[in-house]
Amino acid sequence: MRRPLAHQVAVGLLAVLWLGLVGGIVLVWGSDAAPFEIFAGVFWSSVWYFWLARVWLGGPMAIGLMRKALLAICPILIAGSALAIGISGGEVYPSQLIGLAAALCGVAGGVLLGREEVKRWSRSAAAVKVLRQPPDGTAFDLRAASLRQSRGMFGCLLIIVAAVVLIVVGVIGAMLPEDRGVNAPDYIAFMVGVVLVVVIGIAGYIWINLRAKAMGVLAVTQRGLNDHPWSRLRSVALSHVGEAVIVDGVHRYPGARLDLSLYDEPDEHHLALPSDAVLHGSIAAALATHAPDGVFLGWVQRTGGTRPVR
Numbered sequence: 001m002r003r004p005l006a007h008q009v010a011v012g013l014l015a016v017l018w019l020g021l022v023g024g025i026v027l028v029w030g031s032d033a034a035p036f037e038i039f040a041g042v043f044w045s046s047v048w049y050f051w052l053a054r055v056w057l058g059g060p061m062a063i064g065l066m067r068k069a070l071l072a073i074c075p076i077l078i079a080g081s082a083l084a085i086g087i088s089g090g091e092v093y094p095s096q097l098i099g100l101a102a103a104l105c106g107v108a109g110g111v112l113l114g115r116e117e118v119k120r121w122s123r124s125a126a127a128v129k130v131l132r133q134p135p136d137g138t139a140f141d142l143r144a145a146s147l148r149q150s151r152g153m154f155g156c157l158l159i160i161v162a163a164v165v166l167i168v169v170g171v172i173g174a175m176l177p178e179d180r181g182v183n184a185p186d187y188i189a190f191m192v193g194v195v196l197v198v199v200i201g202i203a204g205y206i207w208i209n210l211r212a213k214a215m216g217v218l219a220v221t222q223r224g225l226n227d228h229p230w231s232r233l234r235s236v237a238l239s240h241v242g243e244a245v246i247v248d249g250v251h252r253y254p255g256a257r258l259d260l261s262l263y264d265e266p267d268e269h270h271l272a273l274p275s276d277a278v279l280h281g282s283i284a285a286a287l288a289t290h291a292p293d294g295v296f297l298g299w300v301q302r303t304g305g306t307r308p309v310r
Helices: 005-029 035-056 060-087 094-113 116-125 142-174 185-215 277-290
Strands: 137-141 217-221 233-240 245-247 250-252 257-262 269-272 296-301
Touching (some): 005 035, 035 142, 060 094, 060 116, 060 142, 142 185, 217 277, 233 277, 250 277, 277 296
Antiparallel strands (some): 245 250
């Protein structure tokens, strides 16, 4: 599915939005910006364009969070600009016009990101790809599905953490005198916050990759399930915790997991599944098709231990 024009225009407007905000801040600062303030601007710009890159790639979470942020914050910026012009007796400064134009770009971008064709394209771009390698069944790339989803979720979380760090630093700075110098606590707090965000980001992505690697590929064939022949399996179930929710007409089961009971082993084997509604339905359909009668139990409430599927 081709990228919709509305999505391309929205991303372009959001790139212009940030450039406009930076331009307005530069006009206000003039030549009085401290090195730490410049560094803060560069850091926040990096965060914004990382977020925008996720939107460009079609991440549903990134697009949804961006749209909510734009439609919540930009109208406030527009109202604030109008209020500032009114308080100043109708006098308009270039920085105010730039900020107003940037906010209008944000509103337009948020509306465009909410269009139905953008939602459909985003879902198709993030859709889990099924590997149909076995001639007598279906292989599911759980690793790729987990990476795609976890990275998107973690990227959005990291952006929120970065925003919280900057807000905390701004509050600290507002409580300090203006002549505090470059060694003030807020500057130090900002540098510490940057280091923490980077460490959290690196550690998080390492953990995501290790977790996804453990999932691997699930092959459901007429011969069996991965390396387990059907004759060895007493039962196969898809277990979950809590109530299922419907996403685009498909059930998504929280805490989804594949549970295997073998004749020659007392303990069950378990394999965690990515939280993807389409993937859940595809795996259930493959098991119902290839499992012998009475082996596949369908979706059940979670029970048993923690031994992984091999």
